[in-house]
Amino acid sequence: MSSWFPENVSTFGGDIDSLFYLILYITGAWFLLTQGLILVFLIKYRRREGQRAAYIPGNSLKQAAWILIPGLIVVFLDLWIDLRGAEVWARIKGHVPPGDLQVQVTAKQFNWEIIYPGPDGRLGTVDDLQMDNELHVPAGKVVRVVLKSKDVIHSFFLPNLRLKQDAVPGREIVAWFEATKPGKYEIPCAELCGFGHSGMNGWLFVHTAEEYQKWVKERWPEK
Amino acid sequence: MKIFSTDHKTIAKQYLSLGLFWAIVGGLLTHLMRWQLAYPDTEVPGWGFIAPDFYNMVVTMHGTIMVFFVAMPILLAAFGNFLIPLMIGAQDMAFPRLNRLSFWVFALASAVLLASFFVPGGAASAGWTGYPPLSAKAEYTGVNWGLNLWLLALALEFVSFLMGGINFLTTTINLRAPGMTFFRLPLIVWMQITAAVLFMLSVGPLIAGAVMLLMDRVVGTTFYLPEGGGQPLLWQHLFWFFGHPEVYVILLPGLGIVLEIMPVFSRKPIFGYRPIIYSTIAAGMLSFIVWAHHQFLSGMDPRLAMPFSITTIVISVPFALIVFAMIATLWRASISFPTPMLFAIGTLSIFIIGGLTGIFNGSAPVDIYIHDTYFVVAHFHYTLFSATFFAGFAGLYYWFPKMFGHMMNEILGKIHFWLTFIFFNAVFIPMHFVGLGGMMRRIANPMQYDFLQPLQPINVFITVAAIFLLLSQIPFVINFLWSLFRGRVAERNPRQANTLEWTALSPPLHDNFERVPVVYRSPYEYSSPESPEDWLPQDQPPAVAQS
Numbered sequence: 001m002s003s004w005f006p007e008n009v010s011t012f013g014g015d016i017d018s019l020f021y022l023i024l025y026i027t028g029a030w031f032l033l034t035q036g037l038i039l040v041f042l043i044k045y046r047r048r049e050g051q052r053a054a055y056i057p058g059n060s061l062k063q064a065a066w067i068l069i070p071g072l073i074v075v076f077l078d079l080w081i082d083l084r085g086a087e088v089w090a091r092i093k094g095h096v097p098p099g100d101l102q103v104q105v106t107a108k109q110f111n112w113e114i115i116y117p118g119p120d121g122r123l124g125t126v127d128d129l130q131m132d133n134e135l136h137v138p139a140g141k142v143v144r145v146v147l148k149s150k151d152v153i154h155s156f157f158l159p160n161l162r163l164k165q166d167a168v169p170g171r172e173i174v175a176w177f178e179a180t181k182p183g184k185y186e187i188p189c190a191e192l193c194g195f196g197h198s199g200m201n202g203w204l205f206v207h208t209a210e211e212y213q214k215w216v217k218e219r220w221p222e223k
Numbered sequence: 224m225k226i227f228s229t230d231h232k233t234i235a236k237q238y239l240s241l242g243l244f245w246a247i248v249g250g251l252l253t254h255l256m257r258w259q260l261a262y263p264d265t266e267v268p269g270w271g272f273i274a275p276d277f278y279n280m281v282v283t284m285h286g287t288i289m290v291f292f293v294a295m296p297i298l299l300a301a302f303g304n305f306l307i308p309l310m311i312g313a314q315d316m317a318f319p320r321l322n323r324l325s326f327w328v329f330a331l332a333s334a335v336l337l338a339s340f341f342v343p344g345g346a347a348s349a350g351w352t353g354y355p356p357l358s359a360k361a362e363y364t365g366v367n368w369g370l371n372l373w374l375l376a377l378a379l380e381f382v383s384f385l386m387g388g389i390n391f392l393t394t395t396i397n398l399r400a401p402g403m404t405f406f407r408l409p410l411i412v413w414m415q416i417t418a419a420v421l422f423m424l425s426v427g428p429l430i431a432g433a434v435m436l437l438m439d440r441v442v443g444t445t446f447y448l449p450e451g452g453g454q455p456l457l458w459q460h461l462f463w464f465f466g467h468p469e470v471y472v473i474l475l476p477g478l479g480i481v482l483e484i485m486p487v488f489s490r491k492p493i494f495g496y497r498p499i500i501y502s503t504i505a506a507g508m509l510s511f512i513v514w515a516h517h518q519f520l521s522g523m524d525p526r527l528a529m530p531f532s533i534t535t536i537v538i539s540v541p542f543a544l545i546v547f548a549m550i551a552t553l554w555r556a557s558i559s560f561p562t563p564m565l566f567a568i569g570t571l572s573i574f575i576i577g578g579l580t581g582i583f584n585g586s587a588p589v590d591i592y593i594h595d596t597y598f599v600v601a602h603f604h605y606t607l608f609s610a611t612f613f614a615g616f617a618g619l620y621y622w623f624p625k626m627f628g629h630m631m632n633e634i635l636g637k638i639h640f641w642l643t644f645i646f647f648n649a650v651f652i653p654m655h656f657v658g659l660g661g662m663m664r665r666i667a668n669p670m671q672y673d674f675l676q677p678l679q680p681i682n683v684f685i686t687v688a689a690i691f692l693l694l695s696q697i698p699f700v701i702n703f704l705w706s707l708f709r710g711r712v713a714e715r716n717p718r719q720a721n722t723l724e725w726t727a728l729s730p731p732l733h734d735n736f737e738r739v740p741v742v743y744r745s746p747y748e749y750s751s752p753e754s755p756e757d758w759l760p761q762d763q764p765p766a767v768a769q770s
Contacts, residue, residue, distance in 0.1 A: 004659040005592075006674050020589050027579035034550060034575050041553035042568065045489075046560075052757060053750040054555035058494035058548065067495055067547035074543045078536045081586055086529050088588035093525040109363070152357040153455060155520065155595060159661035159674055162592045168456065168522045169356055170449025186674050190595040190663045192350045194363055195276035198667035 009181040009206065010161035015088045017162070022084060026077050096176050099144030103135065107147070107154035107167040110196030112187060119220050129219055133202035135187065138212035139179050147173045155191035158204060164190055179206040227327075229319035230733055234326045235305035236626065239619075241333055242296035249288035250693055252281050261679075261686035263668035276365060278667035279348035284340075286351025287373065290473070291380055292333060294611040298476040299384065299422075300329070302618055303391055303415045305626060309724035310409050312400025312742065312762075314734040317393040325386035332379035339372035347373035350665065352466070355447035355458050359439040374437045381426050388419035400723070402742030406500075407761065409722050409746045410493065413500050414479030417507050418472045425468040425511070432461030459521055463514035470606070471510045475503060477610030478545060478574070480618040481567045485549060487621075487720045488564035489556035490757045492747040495548040502541035502548075509538045519587045520594055528587040535585035542578055546571065557750070557757070562636030566617030569644050570609045577605030580655065595665075598658025601651050608647065616643070616699070623703075624717055628730045629710030635702040642695035649688035653681045719758045722746050726762055 008017060045053075058064055104115040104123050114135050118127030123146070137143045147156055149167040157164045158177065165175040187202035207215060228234065258267040259278055266272055273281070304322065308315055316322045339346040346369040349358035353373075361367040395408070395416050435446040436458065445451025447458050486493045493499065515523060515531040549571050558564070580602040583589050593599060616639070623631045660678045662669055669675040669682060716725035723740050724731075740762040748759040753766065 004656055006661050016588050016592050019586060020583065020592075023583050023586060023589065027582055031576065031579055034546065035572060037550050038553065038568065038572060041550070041556070042558060045553060045556045045558050047490075047557045051557060053489060053491040053557040055492065055750050055752055056494060056551075056555065057492045057496065057745075057747075058551060059497050064495050064498050066551055067498065067544055070547050071540055071544045074540050075537075078539060078582075081582065082529075082533045082536055085532055085586045085588050089525070089528055089532070092588060092591065093528065152363050153354055157595075157661075157663065159592075164520050164591050164594055166521050170453075170455065171522055173522045186672055188663055188666075188672055191354070192279065192282075192357065192665040194357060195274075195279060195348075195365065197279070197665060198275055199671040201672060 006159045007181075008160065008162060009179050009183065009185065010158075010163065011178040011180060012088075012092045013160075013162035015091065019081075019084055019088050023081055026081065030074075096144060096174050097142050099176060100141035101137070102144040102146065103137075104146040104148065105135070105156060105167070106150055107156065107189070107193075108150035109152065109194050110189070110200040112156070112189075112200075112202040114202070116219070119216075127220065133187070134205065135202060136205045136207060136212070136215055137179060138209055139182050139206050140209070142176055142178045145175045145177070147175060152193050153191050154189045154193050154200070157188050157190040158185065159188070160185040161204075166191060179204075182206045182208050182211070227323060229315070229323045231304045231308050231316045231319065231322060232626070232731065232735075234322050235301045235303075237326050238296045238304060238329070239301035241330065242293050242301060245288050245292040245296070245333070249285055249293055250696070252285040252288070253689055254693060255281050256285065257686040257689045259667055260669060261683040263670050273667070275667045276348055277345065279350075279364070279665065280346050280366070280369075282665050283347050283350050283353075283373075287336070287347070287377075289611070290351065290469070290607070291377060292336065294473040294607065295380070295384060296329060297615050298473055298480075298611060299415070299418060300326075300387055302411070302476055302480065302622075303387070303419075305622065306409075306724060307391055307394055307412055307415060308398070309625075309727060309731060309735055310412055310722055311395060311398060311403050312723050312736065312740040313394060313398035314736070316390045317397055318390050321386050322390050325383045325390065328379055328386070329383040332376045332383060335372050335379060336376035339369045339376065342368040342372065345369050352462055353436070353458075354462075355436060355439065355455050356449075358458075359436060359447045361440065371437065371440060374433050374440075378430060378433055378437075381430055384422060385426065388423045391419040392416055392423075400740050400742055403723075403761075404742075406497070407742055407745050410482040410496065410499060411476065411479030413503060414475040414482070417503050418475045421468040421475075421507050421510060422472045425465040428461045429465035432458055456518075456521060456523060459518050460514070463517045464511070466517065467514045468507070468510045470603075471507060473607060474610045475507075477570065477614035480614045480621070481549065481570050483722070484563050484567040484617055484621050485552050486747040486749055487718050488561065488567075489552055489558050490749045491552060491556040492745075492749055492751075493548065494551035494554075495544075496745065496747065499545055499548050502544040506538060506541040509534060509541070513538060516585055516587075516590070519590045532585060532587040536582060539578060539582060539585075546575055546578070561620075562631070562633055562640055563617045563621035565637065565640040566613050566620060569640065570613040570617060573605055573609035573613060573647070577602060577607075577609060580605060592661075593658060595663055596658040597654050597662045597664060600664055601654035601658055604651050604654070608651070612643070613647075616640075619703075621718075622724075623706065623710075624713030624729050625724055625727070626730060627707055627710075628713050629706050629708075630713050630717065631706040631710055632702050635698045639695065639698040639702065642698070643692065646688050646692035646695050650685050650692055653685050653688075657681050657685070719756075721748060721758055721760045723761055726760065 106113040116129045117123045147167040149169040154167045185204040189200040259273045438444040445453040513535045516535040713729040750757045
């Protein structure tokens with residue numbers, strides 16, 4: 001079943017996936033119960049000559065209990081899903097942990113402009129480096145992504161990291177992730193952004209610590 | 224039949240015809256869309272190549288047409304207009320001329336929308352939700368007048384449905400026959416007036432929003448453009464404050480149709496008439512405080528997500544009660560399976576799936592991953608396709624004899640149902656898995672992404688099934704047209720149903736009833752111990768009074 005999703009390589013992706021499965025089991029049980037009952041009733045109570053339907057209006061509390069009690073169970077299951085959801089949400093979006101490194105991603109029709117702060121770790125200084133559609137990060141480090149947009153709304157989507165966040169012109173939105181496994185992953189745009197929306201795609205390169213140091217040395221050789 | 228008629232039945236048929244016309248247009252657009260997704264950048268048979276901006280236009284217009292020009296005119300305007308006066312025992316709507324104006328404004332909206340396909344630059348292509356800044360400046364999409372006309376068509380349509388809603392409410396409050404108390408109203412009337420209230424309360428902000436968007440486009444204001452101090456998120460709040468109640472504006476009349484049909488073919492009262500009404504009102508009120516669940520990732524304050532997530536998930540409770548009530552109606556019933564009942568049960572079965580998958584979307588953390596993927600597309604087709612098409616077909620097969628005086632063909636009807644049911648699921652079940660694989664909505668070519676390429680066989684399967692789903696509608700078209708003229712002549716009450724519309728002639732006279740009906744009881748007294756028959760019409764005087 002895990003093959004439904006792309007491979008998860010982020011620290012919080014497992015939380016999202018397990019919440020998904022919790023909801024799947026709960027809704028799956030309701031699915032089987034309701035569809036099963038419908039099927040059984042349709043067969044068992046199909047019209048037969050000379051047989052009269054029962055007269056059950058279901059307005060008295062005693063009769064309505066047949067739907068109110070399952071309704072109450074729905075309330076409890078909803079609260080369970082909400083409580084689990086609140087925990088996961090608080091961890092992922094509720095706060096942004098202090099980042100080990102920071103990059104700025106500026107979306108525009110139809111590219112991700114990725115701006116690295118360089119050795120001084122600060123954006124907006126002379127050692128900044130811009131690369132289009134290539135995001136290089138080390139595994140095991142918290143990466144803060146400052147999202148901006150130059151024109152329309154885009155959505156920064158990292159399927160393998162279970163991260164999605166809209167980039168809105170006029171705003172600076174901070175997202176974060178921590179990749180767990182080195183590799184090359186795609187960064188599609190998930191919000192309709194014009195005729196080039198389909199195909200607006202970047203690459204996330206997750207390096208091991210040594211590879212990442214090597215990449216940094218190549219880019220900022222004077223250091 | 225007069226074209227500029229004030230008769231609610233004629234107006235209902237006019238809305239129905241225009242709605243069915245748009246359903247064909249909206250349906251055929253899916254052929255272009257699905258072909259491009261399965262076989263990207265190959266020639267669509269009977270059309271040609273599809274450029275990316277044209278694809279965006281097709282996606283946008285499919286959504287716009289299906290929601291605003293198919294679901295609303297058919298479910299609300301056609302069924303509401305036809306049924307409300309007949310079911311409450313009135314001669315016509317409270318404001319027949321306003322009703323006529325409402326239809327002709329809708330016809331004008333349709334003409335404007337149709338014209339938008341033919342202006343230079345083509346029709347709107349910023350998505351049916353029209354998010355600015357993409358929709359706010361012509362240079363972002365390359366569409367200029369197409370999008371202006373799109374906004375104009377929507378504004379006209381809202382005006383039309385506001386007039387319709389006022390009429391529905393006034394009629395139901397003022398023109399009920401003697402004895403027709405509020406708690407003797409058929410449930411579809413409750414659903415229709417709840418929908419009318421929801422629409423009237425929610426559409427104002429969107430009209431304001433649409434005017435601002437049009438001004439941004441035409442006179443250079445910057446309500447939504449950050450370079451002039453505007454705020455793109457403003458539109459999303461205005462749109463979804465309307466957009467979520469709008470979902471129920473479509474859904475409730477659909478559920479209402481199912482609730483009318485089920486007791487008739489179960490020969491059993493609907494289970495929990497009053498709990499259903501309370502649930503409907505509760506769902507309607509909740510629908511005003513769930514809108515931001517469309518915006519968990521929009522950049523709004525993340526602390527807002529959980530309150531909206533909770534209200535969203537809690538809205539499952541009233542709908543669960545309605546579903547349980549429908550299932551309980553089948554318990555110890557005496558069920559027969561003519562075409563309307565098949566479609567009604569199909570609606571129930573499919574709507575349950577759509578309701579359950581909504582929980583995934585409503586959970587804010589899960590939404591981080593599935594937002595803007597095909598999982599969402601699959602989800603809302605399970606809810607809206609079930610309400611619009613399954614319930615819509617159920618209602619058409621059921622009330623066709625009352626509308627047109629002829630019965631529809633049962634064999635063609637059953638073929639239509641089974642093909643539609645099978646191919647609907649063949650299209651939309653796999654779509655969930657494509658979505659879980661991460662496939663984004665509104666992309667024209669999945670093969671541009673490495674991680675989506677393994678999913679391509681599923682996309683091909685969906686496309687083939689979608690083509691068969693379209694072809695499955697042919698038996699309906701044949702049946703509809705043939706039955707109009709050649710169908711078996713319908714008697715007054717061919718289904719032995721209790722509600723008032725069946726006491727009128729088929730089709731009813733201009734003023735509906737030969738004499739004003741008097742109502743003695745609730746609408747679903749089937750197999751009542753008070754009657755030797757298994758039905759007891761609302762207008763039949765009690766046995767005591769007869770003797």
